[in-house]
Amino acid sequence: MTLYVLLTILWCGLVTWLSRVVPFVLIKNLTVPKWLIEFLSFVPVAIMTAIFIENLLV
Amino acid sequence: MVPTLFGYIGVGLAMGIVANTSHLSVLAVLIMSLIVYAGSAQFIMISMLLAGSPISAIVLSTFLINSRMILMSMSIAQYFKKDSLAHNIAIGTLLTDETFALSMNKLNQTKQTLSPRWMHGANLLAYVVWAIATVIGCLLGNLIADPNQFGLDFAVVGMFIGLLYLQIITDRSxxxxxxxxxxxxxxxxxxxxxxxxxxxxxxxxxxxxxxxxxxxxxxx
Incomplete structure (x- = not known):
């Protein structure tokens, strides 16, 4: 494994981890407005449909 | 849980096979699965590494592909507001499309509550299965010329239509x-x-x- 591959993995790992964890930290410490909760409540059905179509069309 | 795992194993195997044909070592695949742990991003990383793309471009692509995790994390984090920061960080660290979809189905059976214990269990299982499946895929890669002949990529389509169906029929809100x-x-x-x-x-x-x-x- 070259340094190029290792560095790529480490950097990609960091941005991916931040994308996963920062929302948890923010939501835990903030009061989420009602409209945002309603908006987010559609994430599961919307994102699952989108992932399904994406995989179907590729 | 079981159909989800099958879909997961299929994608993991396919990822490992593609990595192998792109000349990545088993060790590189294992480290990538453990550190990045994101199916579609790993596919892109492998193809960009093979093309010798600049690290900055690979990192940006990874961020764009995984930016949907921001949405999923925000959506699920509400259910763990009362739990400790350590629990929240641990859950976020191992959250994936599949465990997110599973937990949304679980919510519909548990009166809209999720326990950190259940979440850690599902996340850890998925994490370990992913690492093992990708490594086995990489080892199998030596024996297989065309990974697509098995239709492993179709496993994802099947898995998500199942999870979507469950989501639609069970979400009473x-x-x-x-x-x-x-x-x-x-x-x-x-x-x-x-x-x-x-x-x-x-x-x-x-x-x-x-x-x-x-x-x-x-x-x-």
């Missing part, structure tokens, strides 16, 4: 009609967006529009 309208809206939007945008960008736009559309069509 919304009417069936509202959910179906959102599904139809997102599906049609995705179909058109994917002509002009890369898949992951189309996915983000379609999801965000779908959420806004859902708010509008919900009977007040």
């Amino acid at each position: 919304k009417t069936l009609r509202t959910q179906l309208i959102v599904v139809l809206f997102v599906a049609i939007l995705m179909y058109f967006l994917m002509r002009w945008f890369p898949g992951n960008i189309a996915l983000l736009i379609a999801t965000l529009c779908g959420c806004g559309f859902g708010m509008v069509v919900t009977p007040k």
Whole structure:
């Protein structure tokens, strides 16, 4: 494994981890407005449909 | 849980096989699965590494593909507000499309509550299975010329239609009609967006529009 591959993995790992964890930290410490909760409540059905179509069309 | 695992193993094997044919070592695949741990991003990383792309470009692509995790994390984090920061960070660290979808189905059976214990269990299982499946795929790669001949990529399609179906029939917080309208809206939007945008960008736009559309069509 070259340094190029290792560095790529480490950097990609960091941005991916931040994308996963920062929302948890923010939501835990903030009061989420009602409209945002309603908006987010559609994430599961919307994102699952989108992932399904994406995989179907590729 | 079991169908989800099968889909997961299929994608993991396919990822390992592709990595092998792209000249990545078993060790590199293992480290990538443990540190990055994101299916579609890993596929992109492998193809960009093979092409010798600059690290900055690979990192940016990874961020764009995984930006949907921001949405999923925000959506699920509400259920763990009362739990400790350590629990929240641990859950976020190992959250994936699959465990997110599973937990949304679980929510519908548990009166809209999730326990950190259950979440850690599902996340850890998925994490370990992913690492093992990708490594086995990489080892198998030596024996297989064309990974697509097994239709492993189709396992993902099957898995998500199953999870989507479960989501629609079990989410009691919304009417069936509202959910179906959102599904139809997102599906049609995705179909058109994917002509002009890369898949992951189309996915983000379609999801965000779908959420806004859902708010509008919900009977007040």
